[in-house]
Amino acid sequence: MDNLLILAFSAFILENIILSQFLGICPFIGVSTKRSNALGMGMAVLFVMLISSSVTWLLYKYVLELFSITYMRTIVFILVIASLVQMVEIFLKKVSPALYKALGIYLPLITTNCGVLGVAILNISKEHNFLEMVVYTTFIGLGFLFVIYIFSMIREKLEFSPVPKAFKGAPIALVVAAILAIIFSRFGGII
Amino acid sequence: MNNKDNFFKGIIKENPLFVSLLGMCPSLAVTTSFENALGMTMGVFFVLVLSNLLISLIMNNKKLAEMVKPVRIPVYIVVIATLVTIVEMVMHAFTPALYFSLGVFIPLIVVNCIILGRAEAFASDNKPVASLIDGAGMALGYGLAIMSISIFREFLGKGTLTIWGDLQLNLKFIFDFLKIEPIAMFVQPVGAFLTFGLILAAITAIANNHKNKLAKEVKNNG
Numbered sequence: 001m002d003n004l005l006i007l008a009f010s011a012f013i014l015e016n017i018i019l020s021q022f023l024g025i026c027p028f029i030g031v032s033t034k035r036s037n038a039l040g041m042g043m044a045v046l047f048v049m050l051i052s053s054s055v056t057w058l059l060y061k062y063v064l065e066l067f068s069i070t071y072m073r074t075i076v077f078i079l080v081i082a083s084l085v086q087m088v089e090i091f092l093k094k095v096s097p098a099l100y101k102a103l104g105i106y107l108p109l110i111t112t113n114c115g116v117l118g119v120a121i122l123n124i125s126k127e128h129n130f131l132e133m134v135v136y137t138t139f140i141g142l143g144f145l146f147v148i149y150i151f152s153m154i155r156e157k158l159e160f161s162p163v164p165k166a167f168k169g170a171p172i173a174l175v176v177a178a179i180l181a182i183i184f185s186r187f188g189g190i191i
Numbered sequence: 192m193n194n195k196d197n198f199f200k201g202i203i204k205e206n207p208l209f210v211s212l213l214g215m216c217p218s219l220a221v222t223t224s225f226e227n228a229l230g231m232t233m234g235v236f237f238v239l240v241l242s243n244l245l246i247s248l249i250m251n252n253k254k255l256a257e258m259v260k261p262v263r264i265p266v267y268i269v270v271i272a273t274l275v276t277i278v279e280m281v282m283h284a285f286t287p288a289l290y291f292s293l294g295v296f297i298p299l300i301v302v303n304c305i306i307l308g309r310a311e312a313f314a315s316d317n318k319p320v321a322s323l324i325d326g327a328g329m330a331l332g333y334g335l336a337i338m339s340i341s342i343f344r345e346f347l348g349k350g351t352l353t354i355w356g357d358l359q360l361n362l363k364f365i366f367d368f369l370k371i372e373p374i375a376m377f378v379q380p381v382g383a384f385l386t387f388g389l390i391l392a393a394i395t396a397i398a399n400n401h402k403n404k405l406a407k408e409v410k411n412n413g
Binding site: 019020021022023024025026029071072073074075077078079082111113114117118121122125164165166167168170171172173174175177178181182185 | 212215216217219220264265268269272273275276279280294295298299301302303304379380381382383384385387388389391392393395396399
């Protein structure tokens with residue numbers, strides 16, 4: 001139990017997917033100008049990450065390892081993720097139009113989000129068992145949601161502040177991210 | 192467009208990292224040392240040049256192109272993923288230290304937006320040789336960008352420059368001369384965001400300056 005708690009905490013704060021592992025930076029900079037967009041993107045990433053990591057984990061353990069073709073990992077994973085995202089899209093459209101409306105436009109963007117493939121691979125290379133995989137992925141996804149939401153609030157305020165001309169847009173966003181990264185790295189003392 | 196322009200546009204005018212902001216994740220993660228950035232550049236170069244060549248060969252063949260058109264994105268992804276797997280295996284076999292320090296970012300070359308972007312925007316409707324040159328220019332532009340970030344980060348953070356393996360430039364004497372310690376923050380995640388942000392701001396400032404000058408010249412001349 002203790003192990004799982006530590007795993008969850010470090011996935012959420014210390015190994016934060018954006019601020020310390022640098023995965024999913026494109027949506028972090030691109031879709032964080034408005035709070036509602038950030039929330040939608042964060043939820044979509046959490047959702048897809050959990051499904052795709054579970055599927056790829058099972059596939060790796062029970063198909064790739066069984067036939068000892070683990071070198072096919074990258075090809076299989078990216079194809080599974082790309083088709084899964086499509087399936088999730090079709091499924092949501094049918095089953096829950098409300099959820100589809102909220103997440104729909106973010107789903108196609110997620111295929112190329114390196115966070116989803118990255119976490120699927122990390123779960124394999126860290127040799128997590130199924131329970132650890134679920135906890136790790138959930139909290140990594142929550143960490144993404146948390147940071148992108150905070151970041152979008154800051155960026156909404158930034159729009160009205162006198163930023164030097166050269167820093168407008170991405171540069172100031174990166175500097176803000178640096179300050180957030182300092183704050184998150186200081187939580188290291190807790191464990 | 193001649194071959195020379197085609198090659199050089201990727202390095203300055205349309206630099207994938209500094210101008211189009213593509214492929215940011217690895218550029219932040221692997222720039223802790225010059226060696227890592229160099230390794231990443233070689234991986235991206237190999238994948239981008241060959242994927243551009245292969246995809247333009249596929250799309251220039253009428254019969255194949257017709258077949259591939261409706262499912263072209265999955266086809267591109269399979270081509271790219273195969274090339275990335277080759278890079279992964281070669282690095283694991285010949286440069287294991289580099290393989291482990293780049294870690295998850297080698298397989299992640301698959302989802303690097305630059306490669307899929309060039310396949311879709313350039314290779315799919317250009318001749319093979321032009322695509323090859325475009326790929327080489329883009330990969331080199333990306334490589335120079337991440338290597339320049341890594342030079343700043345490694346010098347400020349550790350006071351050294353690791354070029355390859357044991358070949359290392361020790362520049363600590365500059366810090367000794369100024370009577371300060373290297374700033375360890377720059378090799379941590381914080382430094383990645385900060386360095387990239389500041390370099391990007393500097394480039395924007397220079398570009399703005401250049402644009403203003405051009406506008407003034409146009410005004411004076413006519």
